[in-house]
Amino acid sequence: MAVHEKITIAKAINASLRASMEADPKVLVMGEDVGKLGGVFRVTDGLQKDFGDERVIDTPLAESGIVGTAIGLALRGYRPVVEIQFDGFVFPAYDQIVTQLAKMHARALGKVKVPVVIRIPYAGGIGAVEHHSESPEALFAHVAGLKIVSPSNSSDAYWMLQQAIAGDDPVIYFEPKRRYHDKSRLDTESIPDPLHKARITRPGSDLTLAAYGPMVKVCEDVAKVAAEEGKSVEVVDLRSISPIDFDTVQSSVEKTGRLVVVHEAPVFFGSGAEIAARITERCFYHLEAPVLRVGGFHAPYPPSRLEDEYLPGLDRVLDAVDRALAY
Amino acid sequence: MTVEGTAERKTARDGSKRTTAKKATTKKASPSRARNSAGPDQAEQDELVQLLTPEGIRVEHPDYAIDLTAEELRGLYRDMVLTRRFDAEATTLQRQGELGLWASLLGQEAAQIGSGRALRDDDYVFPTYREHGVAWCRGVDPTNLLGMFRGVNHGGWDPNSNNFHLYTIVIGSQTLHATGYAMGVQKDGADSAVIAYFGDGASSQGDVAESFTFSAVYNAPVVFFCQNNQWAISERTEKQTRVPLYQRARGFGFPGVRVDGNDVLACLAVTKAALERARTGQGPMLIEAFTYRMGAHTTSDDPTRYRPDEETLAWEAKDPILRLRKYLEASGLVDDAYLAAIEEESDVLGKRVRDVVRAMPDPDHLAIFENVYADGHALVDEERAQFAAYQASFADADAAAEGN
Numbered sequence: 001m002a003v004h005e006k007i008t009i010a011k012a013i014n015a016s017l018r019a020s021m022e023a024d025p026k027v028l029v030m031g032e033d034v035g036k037l038g039g040v041f042r043v044t045d046g047l048q049k050d051f052g053d054e055r056v057i058d059t060p061l062a063e064s065g066i067v068g069t070a071i072g073l074a075l076r077g078y079r080p081v082v083e084i085q086f087d088g089f090v091f092p093a094y095d096q097i098v099t100q101l102a103k104m105h106a107r108a109l110g111k112v113k114v115p116v117v118i119r120i121p122y123a124g125g126i127g128a129v130e131h132h133s134e135s136p137e138a139l140f141a142h143v144a145g146l147k148i149v150s151p152s153n154s155s156d157a158y159w160m161l162q163q164a165i166a167g168d169d170p171v172i173y174f175e176p177k178r179r180y181h182d183k184s185r186l187d188t189e190s191i192p193d194p195l196h197k198a199r200i201t202r203p204g205s206d207l208t209l210a211a212y213g214p215m216v217k218v219c220e221d222v223a224k225v226a227a228e229e230g231k232s233v234e235v236v237d238l239r240s241i242s243p244i245d246f247d248t249v250q251s252s253v254e255k256t257g258r259l260v261v262v263h264e265a266p267v268f269f270g271s272g273a274e275i276a277a278r279i280t281e282r283c284f285y286h287l288e289a290p291v292l293r294v295g296g297f298h299a300p301y302p303p304s305r306l307e308d309e310y311l312p313g314l315d316r317v318l319d320a321v322d323r324a325l326a327y
Numbered sequence: 328m329t330v331e332g333t334a335e336r337k338t339a340r341d342g343s344k345r346t347t348a349k350k351a352t353t354k355k356a357s358p359s360r361a362r363n364s365a366g367p368d369q370a371e372q373d374e375l376v377q378l379l380t381p382e383g384i385r386v387e388h389p390d391y392a393i394d395l396t397a398e399e400l401r402g403l404y405r406d407m408v409l410t411r412r413f414d415a416e417a418t419t420l421q422r423q424g425e426l427g428l429w430a431s432l433l434g435q436e437a438a439q440i441g442s443g444r445a446l447r448d449d450d451y452v453f454p455t456y457r458e459h460g461v462a463w464c465r466g467v468d469p470t471n472l473l474g475m476f477r478g479v480n481h482g483g484w485d486p487n488s489n490n491f492h493l494y495t496i497v498i499g500s501q502t503l504h505a506t507g508y509a510m511g512v513q514k515d516g517a518d519s520a521v522i523a524y525f526g527d528g529a530s531s532q533g534d535v536a537e538s539f540t541f542s543a544v545y546n547a548p549v550v551f552f553c554q555n556n557q558w559a560i561s562e563r564t565e566k567q568t569r570v571p572l573y574q575r576a577r578g579f580g581f582p583g584v585r586v587d588g589n590d591v592l593a594c595l596a597v598t599k600a601a602l603e604r605a606r607t608g609q610g611p612m613l614i615e616a617f618t619y620r621m622g623a624h625t626t627s628d629d630p631t632r633y634r635p636d637e638e639t640l641a642w643e644a645k646d647p648i649l650r651l652r653k654y655l656e657a658s659g660l661v662d663d664a665y666l667a668a669i670e671e672e673s674d675v676l677g678k679r680v681r682d683v684v685r686a687m688p689d690p691d692h693l694a695i696f697e698n699v700y701a702d703g704h705a706l707v708d709e710e711r712a713q714f715a716a717y718q719a720s721f722a723d724a725d726a727a728a729e730g731n
């Protein structure tokens with residue numbers, strides 16, 4: 001692989017799994033259809049061919065079983081990287097993740113580690129049927145003991161997964177499935193940012209847009225359109241949802257005085273609420289406008305013919321930008 | 328066109344008067360119980376209830392006799408042909424961009440029509456997402472099945488108008504709903520039965536194991552109908568189980584039977600027997616219909632990556648429709664004119680499906696907020712109002728632009 005190559009996020013994740021498996025023989029890949037098929041998104045394509053079915057394991061169709069056995073393997077010194085086929089199918093495993101995986105290290109007084117990484121293709125925008133477009137990150141972020149990240153470009157996808165696998169904590173790695181085939185530069189040489197560090201992907205001075213995963217691109221497009229209208233919008237790619245790098249968001253908001261948080265998940269009790277509350281605490285005297293949130297409605301993810309209405313797009317985010325700037 | 332077949336169902340029902348059925352099933356149930364306790368597994372593994380060979384030869388089975396009128400036999404044929412046509416039409420519509428996705432039932436017509444025609448009107452069905460043939464038997468307008476695959480709704484029919492629950496995409500969930508529903512039927516003192524459909528892959532889910540536990544413990548009148556089509560997307564049944572699936576039932580305390588899933592007569596006979604067991608208070612039963620998914624898992628899948636062509640070709644020889652046709656022709660029950668009439672009927676169905684799908688409107692934007700709660704919710708009302716105002720602002724802008 002070239003050092004600076006334009007590559008899709010899906011291929012970057014594949015390369016990342018490959019690199020992790022080469023670096024550490026304890027790394028395993030597990031999930032439904034991850035072997036011959038290479039996963040329904042082909043993210044694990046070719047791994048079983050190269051690493052064998054002892055390390056790339058086609059599991060029975062049982063998510064609780066997949067995560068539960070991954071916990072056991074981790075207790076035995078392995079580093080399982082589990083694939084959940086789609087966001088809506090993580091819930092049979094939710095019990096294992098929430099009641100067991102998240103708490104085991106604390107319950108064992110730090111004596112055991114459960115370095116399980118759970119990869120979940122998540123969020124909408126691909127015209128899928130029910131249960132294939134959910135954004136359940138807040139449901140996991142509320143649980144102490146889990147770390148949650150979501151890359152938005154190929155380099156991050158590549159590095160953040162390796163960092164997650166190398167770390168000793170359980171990590172939920174949310175993959176923005178509608179960006180799987182977006183190409184961006186993969187830099188395999190520079191030292192990557194720490195896993196939980198937010199990054200300013202576009203500087204600006206009038207307003208901060210904070211987003212992660214699939215919404216980063218939307219926010220960058222918004223910033224471009226806003227620039228044409230003479231507004232200077234800064235975009236922060238949070239990258240990590242638990243923990244959140246509030247320092248980076250804070251210094252951005254101290255500069256711009258305005259914050260709009262954007263995510264696909266429903267706004268109500270969502271990650272935007274947490275960010276708004278914290279930044280209001282930290283930046284009360286810097287804020288020129290209330291922190292606004294743009295996200296999904298308090299309604300089930302709609303059938304695909306309505307998802308363009310449901311998902312925050314350019315117009316809805318711009319609308320919030322205008323409202324914030326109008327204060 | 329409406330889905331016919333009520334007449335056939337009525338005939339079938341009248342043919343199995345409760346008293347005789349009760350006696351018959353008690354008798355039927357005992358040999359399978361004896362088998363279950365007798366034991367050497369190999370004999371059971373080889374056991375496949377069959378009433379019609381792949382060559383279309385009628386054979387008898389000691390436990391599962393069935394006697395159908397010519398009309399009923401022709402009806403099963405018609406059901407299978409029309410269901411296959413509907414399915415083929417939907418696959419084509421997906422290719423043409425009219426549907427976002429389609430899960431084809433190709434190859435599984437006998438399992439679905441056989442079991443579907445065994446049901447009484449007051450029975451209740453909990454399907455997964457591929458039970459288009461069962462839906463047909465229930466009288467659900469097939470075009471209603473397409474809404475969720477087109478992306479205009481998440482269901483598309485009233486489950487209670489046909490006793491056919493909504494399709495369930497999360498694997499295995501519905502088996503518990505079926506069990507709970509059956510527990511309710513039992514509490515009500517009703518004599519209807521419930522049937523839950525699922526795949527061989529689903530058999531690995533905790534929910535399915537829990538539904539077995541509950542149904543056994545409460546002796547719920549539920550029939551578990553597993554269509555073992557050999558594949559769960561790219562994974563063979565061997566990735567889900569080391570024993571034939573029907574044998575699982577024994578460990579939970581109820582009988583299991585493996586039926587030739589490409590033999591519509593056997594599927595009908597075995598399902599009828601299982602339903603009667605349930606109705607007469609003898610509790611759940613597991614049917615494993617041994618069949619094959621001839622096509623891709625869904626239109627998004629590429630089976631060439633994991634499945635050898637020879638396997639698919641070998642199963643083609645067991646085609647459920649061809650098998651019944653050979654029998655009907657050999658017995659002089661159908662002639663060319665009849666077969667031509669069915670072909671014509673399927674053309675009419677095909678055209679109707681195409682027309683209805685193409686004319687299917689996108690839902691109104693505000694449908695997002697409909698039916699989120701039964702008793703309403705202030706936040707939903709607020710978001711609906713905000714969204715409506717936001718949408719209207721575009722209309723206002725458009726109008727202003729036109730005015731300029």
Ligand SMILES: Cc1ncc(C[n+]2csc(CCOP(=O)(O)OP(=O)(O)O)c2C)c(N)n1
Binds near residue numbers: 061497526529
């Ligand atoms: C809980 C859950 N996990 C994963 C999936 C994705 N998925 C959809 S169908 C399928 C295979 C199902 O196989 P099987 O139960 O044998 O039924 P079949 O499709 O073969 O009829 C999988 C893994 C899902 N829908 N639900």
